[in-house]
Amino acid sequence: MGPRRRLLKNPVAEAQQFRRRALLAFAIVVLALAGLALWYFRLQVWQHDAYAMRSEANRVRLQPVVPGRGLIFDRKGRILADNVPAYRLEVIPEDAGDPDQWLPQLAEIVELSPQDIETFQETRRATRGFRPVTLKLRVTEEEAASFAVDRWRYPGVELVPYLNRRYPHGALFSHIIGYVGRIDVDDLAELGEGKSALTHIGKTGLERAYEDVLRGEIGYEKIETNVDGRAMGEVGRVPAVPGADLRLSVDLDLQRAMVNAFGTMDGSAVAVDPRTGEVLAMVSLPGFDTNLFVNGISHADYATLTEDPSRPLFNRNVLGGGPPGSTVKPLIALAGLDSGLRTPQEETLSTGEFHLPGVRRGYRDSHAGGHGWVDLRESIAQSVNTYYYELAHEMGIERFSHYMHRYGFGERTGIDLLGENEGVVPSVEWKRANSSEPWYPGETVIAGIGQGYWIATALQLARATAAVADDGQLRRLHLVDARRDGYQAPWSPLAQAPPRSITDRPDHLQAVQEGMLETIHGRGTATAMARGAPYLMAGKTGTAQKISRQGELSVDPGSLPYHLRHQALFVGYAPADNPTIAVAVVVEHGGYGGSTAAPIARKVFDAWLLGKMPEPVPAEEPPEPSSAATATAPSPSPAASGARPAADPTP
Structure with a gap:
């Protein structure tokens, strides 16, 4: 191997290489600085709000x-x-x-x-x-x-x-x-x-x-x-x-008067201003002390409420309902007039029993031998069942159902509470949807006296009665009249839906109104409630039977077990010549409407029109003191005490 060759330096090449490396390093530094500047710009400008919020969140809660x-x-x-x-x-x-x-x-x-x-x-x-x-x-x-x-x-x-x-x-x-x-x-x-x-x-x-x-x-x-x-x-x-x-729209004094008028009886009632649809008072009895629930009710108190057979937690007006009985006869009479099947002067012979063609079994009236010849007004005042058996049969269930829907049954009243029951208006279509059985003519007959498949709420009865009182204007019922957004702010009335008319014939409605007036001030089923009244009232009694009375013309409800006693009902308005209040009263197991429900309505009328407040009736054998003792406010529920009022057997 020969001697290693000696490399000679090239200053020009080395200088060029150094410049290239210096430029590359400078470019890298510039890019790094630019990237850093962009990063800071992103943090300080583009994402300033987000990071400022994070910083603030770390400092401020x-x-x-x-x-x-x-x-x-x-x-x-x-x-x-x-x-x-x-x-x-x-x-x-x-x-x-x-x-x-x-x-x-x-x-x-x-x-x-x-x-x-x-x-x-x-x-x-x-x-x-x-x-x-x-x-x-x-x-x-x-x-x-x-x-x-x-x-x-x-x-x-x-x-x-x-x-x-x-x-x-x-x-x-x-x-x-x-x-x-x-x-x-x-x-x-x-x-x-x-x-x-x-x-x-x-x-x-x-x-x-x-x-x-x-x-x-x-x-x-x-x-x-x-x-x-x-x-x-x-x-x-x-x-x-x-x-x-x-x-x-509720009045505290009238609410208290309505509760006291029930005494120790259970039931529901609604009072309405027929001119506006305002609910003046509404009770479902027995009630319960709502303060118990605010911060959590105890197990013992809750058990007391849920185990009470009178169901104080159940809102009878909104969630309940039952057969309306004879309280719907004025409206069925109006349907007979509007359909052309009856006139106000036309008389029908009441023999005390109605028979379908070819059927031996009869549908009896409340009076043996019947009422004789009666016109529409007398049929309402004396609550003549046979008049309405025959009218319902002639009308047929489909036409019957059409008119009852027109009067607000089978639909919500619009009350501003959740879960309102629509009730049931019997019809072929309804029965077909709920059972596999056909519709029978006898079911049409008993629908004519508010029995059978009927389910109506006290709210619906009060609304329809108010429409009769207000010359046929069916209004939405409501509890809230106005709101204000601040103590110093003015009250702002809430808008209400316009009413609809239930009839195009004022003379037909007038005949019905006269029949309801005779119920109390003539020869009707509620004449006792007119005693001493300085104003006129119009109304209709009703009895929704728990058991059939076809075999007996008269049944003393006081002789029946409590759970089989009839529901007592009354609907009416006052003053009859210028109505300012319409009521519907339902007394559970109360016997007869004229002797039980009508006196409650009279006390409500007196409270509203005369300022005369009924005294509370103490319950018999009051229960042991308890923070959750159910009450008909202010009296304890008879269900809580085990006591029940004796129903007046007078029909």
Whole structure:
């Protein structure tokens, strides 16, 4: 191998190589700086809002502010549902220390149930130590005062004020206003995002139907926190918007008078202003104290309500219903006139029994031998069954059903409560949809006296009666008259749907009105209620039978077992010459409408027109005291006491 060849340096090439490398390095530096500049530009400009929000969220915590719930007033401005100051007991676990050390001593001052303690312990274990945990939701004034004296002994335990829903009249409006209750998982799912701060929500009645209006809008406070999430102070606030107030058409005095008029009897009643469709009073008896549900009802109290055979939690007006009996005869008479099958002067012979062609079995009247020749007015006043057996048979069930729908049966009245029962107007189509049996002519006959498959609510009866009183104008029934958005704001009336007419013949309606007037002031079935009245009344009694009386012309309801006694009904309006109130009364197991339901209606009329309030009737053998004793407000339910009134056997 020869000697290694010696390489010669090339300064020009090396200089060019150095420049290329320097330029490449410079380009890399420039690109890096440009990328860094773009990155900073992205952070500072393009995504400024997002990162500023994150930064703010790390520093500021939003604490929700629950709005005050809207108030509910009667038509005269008297409060029916309000918010009262209350206290709950909250604990900051890290400040309070070991609960086993202080809980027993605190329980001697504030009554703590095992459920309160169990819930507190579970929540405490699942919550960071500096966040407050509720120990007891409702602290009485006496307990709050006792705790305030010894507060220094319990660091980390605080009384927190809040507004609690209160119903000052208890059971009196239980089925109208309803109640609020603790919010649950299902409620939160229905409400959606942003409502988790709420503690209560409307469960029944107007509280539920107008939840969106009464609830208001949640506000929040901006609380500055440190890196551990501890509150350092408030830095801003978005105020909550209180819920709107509601003014009802219901009158507190009339509501109380209606309840007292029932005494110890169970049932339902509705009073309506026929000129507007406003509900003036509405009761379902027995009622219950709605305050028991606000912060969670006890198992014992709930069992008392659910096991009561009188079903105090059941809203008879909205969810119930039954055969209307003879109370619908005026409307069937109107259908006979409008269909051309009858005239007001035309007389029909009542022999006391009606027979279908070719059928030996008859349909009897309430009077042996019948009423003789009667016209339309007398048929209403004396409640002549055979007149309506024959009329219904001639009309046929399809035409009969058509007219009853025209009068508002088989449809909702529009009352602003949820779940209203539509009832049932019997028809071939309805029976075909609900059974496999054909329609029989005898079913048409008994439909003519409000029996059989009929299901009508007191609301429907009151609405139809109000239409008769108001010259045929069928109106939507409603409880809420107006709302206001703030204490100083004016009341804004709620818009109502226009009425529809139930007849095109005023003379036909007048004949029906005269028949209802004779029911009370002539030779009718409710003449006793006219005694001493300084005003005219028009009405119709009714009896919905629990058992057939085809074998006996007269049955003393007092001789029957209580659960088999007839339902007593009455519908009417007053003053007959210028109606301002129409009522429907249903007395469960009351016997006969003329002797049981009509006197209740008279007391309601007197209360509204004369300001004469009936005295409450105490229940016989009152039950043992209980926080949830059902009541007909103010008297305990006879079902709770085991006592039942003896029905008047007078037909």
